[in-house]
Amino acid sequence: MIKAVIIDDEINAQSLLEKTLNRYFPNKFNVVAKCNSVDSGVQAIKQHEPDLVFLDIQMPEKNGFELFKYFDVINFEVIFTTAYNQFAIKAIKxxxxxxxxxxxxxxxLAEAVKRFESKTAGSSAQKKLALLLENLNVNDQxxxxxxxxxxxGxxxxxxxxxxxxxxxxxxxCIKKIDGCTKTAAKTLKFVEEILPANSFQRIHKSYVLNLNYVVRYHKANKEVELTNGEKLPVSFRKEEEFxxxxxxNH
Structure with a gap:
């Protein structure tokens, strides 16, 4: 059984989530506490030591991100629940x-639970949440x-x-300036959305480019040349925007 804590100031939202968990994941979740504030959530986490916390972001007294300052070590996974908030979602991604x-x-919910179950226990929550809090304190640039x-991972x-x-x-595929390549288990569209918009530009259906490493643009053959000598195609539809x-940028 997965021990879970639900933190949400809306009682109806708490109940709906618990009912959905029970209906679609019978005998998989044990909701050990439902809390309506960050403070009561902190107490419940320290008391029950859950595996997973469903955490609302927008709450009246303290927002959900403030919960983490009460823990020196984060040994639980978190799934945020939120009404649409562009800035917060970008930081989470x-x-x-x-x-x-x-x-x-x-x-x-089923997809989120599947991702939670595929994670290795306690491996990354601390680093991810530290990065989240760092990203929340800076602007896109x-x-x-x-x-x-x-x-x-x-x-x-x-x-x-x-x-x-x-x-x-x-x-x-992420090509780095040191020449090595990393593979992200996400689509190009997802990666494009989390990159800083001021320095990254979609130039083709298959490429998103860091504008800081452009050397020249060959308009005749629609190719952009980079600092490492590589040339990438620029599509006709993306040329003006690029x-x-x-x-x-310059």
């Missing part, structure tokens, strides 16, 4: 953490590190170390 949009759909989900990469990203079916981005 950059930290390779999980979230569910309210109202919670049982299919989305100052994001330094992102957590890329890989087949093995996740890897922290400084965004300025990324030369370009290339689509490979449902995966994404040129404007280069001009704004």
């Amino acid at each position: 950059r930290s390779a953490l999980d979230y569910l949009l309210k109202p919670i759909n049982h299919l989305d 100052k994001v330094s590190k992102i957590a890329l989900p890989t087949v093995e 996740f890897e922290l990469i400084h965004s300025n170390q990324i030369l370009y990203c290339k689509a490979e079916s449902n995966y994404c 040129i404007n981005a280069i001009l704004q």
Whole structure:
């Protein structure tokens, strides 16, 4: 049985989540506590030592992110629950953490539970949450590190170390400036969304490029040349957008 704590200031949301867990995952979850604030949630976590915490972000007195300052060691996994919040969701994605949009759909919940079960116990929650809190305190231009989900787990990469990203079916190849390549277990679209928008640009259906490493653009054959000598294609549909981005970036 997976010991779970639900923290949400809305009583109806608590009950709905518990009922959904019981209905679609019979005999898999034991909800040991339902709490309506960060403070009561902290007490419940310290008392019950859950495996998983479902944590609402927007709560009246303290938001969900404040929960973590009460723990020196994070030995539980977290799935955030939230009404749509672009800034918070981007920070969560950059930290390779999980979230569910309210109202919670049982299919989305099933996917989140599947990802939780595939994680190795206690391996990464601390690092991911530390990165999340770091990302929440900076704006898009100052994001330094992102957590890329890989087949093995996740890897922290400084965004300025990324030369370009290339689509490979449902995966994404990350080419770094040191020449090595990493494979993210996510689509190019997902990776594009978590990269800082001021320095990364989609130039083709298969490529997202770091504008800081562009040397020149060959307009005749629609190729961009990078600092490492590689040349990448620029699609006709993306050309104007790419040129404007280069001009704004420099």
